[in-house]
Amino acid sequence: MIIQKSTNPRISTFDPSDFSFGNTFIDHMIICEYENGKWGDLQLIPYGPIGFTPAMMGVNYGQACFEGMKAYKDNDGQVFLFRPEKNFERINKSAKRLAIPEISEEMFLGGLKALVDIDREWIPQGEGMSLYIRPLLFATEEALKARISEKYMFAIVATPAKSYYTAPVSVKISDHYSRAASGGVGAAKAAGNYAASFYPTQLAIEEGYDQIIWTDDCSHEYFEESGTMNVFVRINDTIYTPKTSDKILDGITRDSFLKLAERRGIEVVVGNVKVTDVIEAQRNGTLKEVWGVGTAVVTSIFEALGYQGEHLELPRLSDEESFAAQLKNDLVNIQTNNAEDPFGWRVLVEENVYSV
Known part of the structure; x- marks a missing residue:
């Protein structure tokens, strides 16, 4: 993995009590490019724009898919992913259906862990708080031709998240x-x-x-x-x-x-x-x-x-009467390390593994 850490990190400006979900992005992102029939090196780079043209095939013909997942920080500051292997399986299922080259488990899980480890300070701590992570795959070839693209990008971006849609x-x-x-x-x-x-x-x-x-x-x-x-x-x-x-x-x-x-x-x-x-x-x-x-x-x-x-x-219904509320509570407690995990769903992200 190629790691290029930001020389101008924005973490000092992040207020965990006052941010906009989906519009606030962490300091880094993962990218990897596909061309000539193979995936290149995974790169962790500063978050920011990437140059594409309106002729990019992903925009014109819709070869694009993504995943949604979260990282959680427990009361001791440990960071966990939740069932990431299922997201890996599903993104490749989506890729296959859209004729996009599949990615390796090493690319997916390695990229996730590196990004979450290096930007763990962006994960807000507390009830309902998490880091929402968006792995995505899309066609990047510059061509107005209705066929399978020959170039793609795998990327991972992330935004801090808090509770919302709390009202019925x-x-x-x-x-x-x-x-x-x-x-x-x-x-x-x-x-x-x-x-x-x-x-x-x-x-x-x-x-x-x-x-x-x-x-x-x-x-x-x-x-x-x-x-x-x-x-x-x-x-x-x-x-x-x-x-x-x-x-x-x-x-x-x-x-x-x-x-x-x-x-x-x-x-x-x-x-x-x-x-x-x-x-x-x-x-x-x-x-x-x-x-x-x-x-x-x-x-x-x-x-x-x-x-x-x-x-x-x-x-x-009250929370005590509601199956939905009970099951949500069970799930969130496992995700946030506030309860035992009998299913082995939590994956610890070890600290400072990817520091440079």
């Missing part, structure tokens, strides 16, 4: 737009998936909702995802969640929730979640909770569903 939200169940289609790229974290979601979400916001529950593209009869999250439904004391497919992202937070629910002895059904069954459960009082899970937000609890012109309120 209202969501509209989509009966027209879909997030992904069978045979498409729904199971990949393709950049274009997010672009395609913005317009329907904007329409839902104009109707007074915060987000969308996406339904299947064929009949709009089944739940698939919610916004940029996987979705869970609790009817009585059973949790239901859609099974993953080529349309539904295999979320790492989703998988963690399933394992934590099993450990608590909560009954979980993974399969088709029919919209009409959820609406009927709301009407007869057996629908207890609906929530979304994802890396950035961890858990977003829904207070109301919108469906075909109806606004359907959901129960307000």
Whole structure:
């Protein structure tokens, strides 16, 4: 790995109590370039702009994918990654679907650990605080040709993160737009998936909702995802969640929730979640909770569903009554080293390994 540390670090200007998530970037980033059929050297360099032209193929033809993950600092200042091997597996799954060259585990995990180690001072400490990390792959060849690119970049950037979306939200169940289609790229974290979601979400916001529950593209009869999250439904004391497919992202937070629910002895059904069954459960009082899970937000609890012109309120449960709150608490305690880790999910980032 080539390491070029910043000669003008900005860490002294960072205020952990006053920063903007997604707009505040740490001092360094990872880059690695692909050309002539192979990946070059991994580089850790100061964060900043990289020169590209509007003819870059990733911009014109959409060969771009990414991951979302976090690093956490415990009460003793130790830093941990959470299940990074799952993000490595998934970024290569996305890359394969988008005809992007896959990366090695050494590139991915080595780059992550080096970046987090050198910029560990950027990780805020405290409840709900973390470092959000964005590994990404994109085509960089300068060519207006509708074909597979011959040049790519692997990069990792990061931004300090704090708790948000803490208040319950209202969501509209989509009966027209879909997030992904069978045979498409729904199971990949393709950049274009997010672009395609913005317009329907904007329409839902104009109707007074915060987000969308996406339904299947064929009949709009089944739940698939919610916004940029996987979705869970609790009817009585059973949790239901859609099974993953080529349309539904295999979320790492989703998988963690399933394992934590099993450990608590909560009954979980993974399969088709029919919209009409959820609406009927709301009407007869057996629908207890609906929530979304994802890396950035961890858990977003829904207070109301919108469906075909109806606004359907959901129960307000205490944290002691809520499965969503209990499972979130279990997960966050493992991530932040405040509880035992029976699954081996925490990965310690050793200190000063990459100092130069």
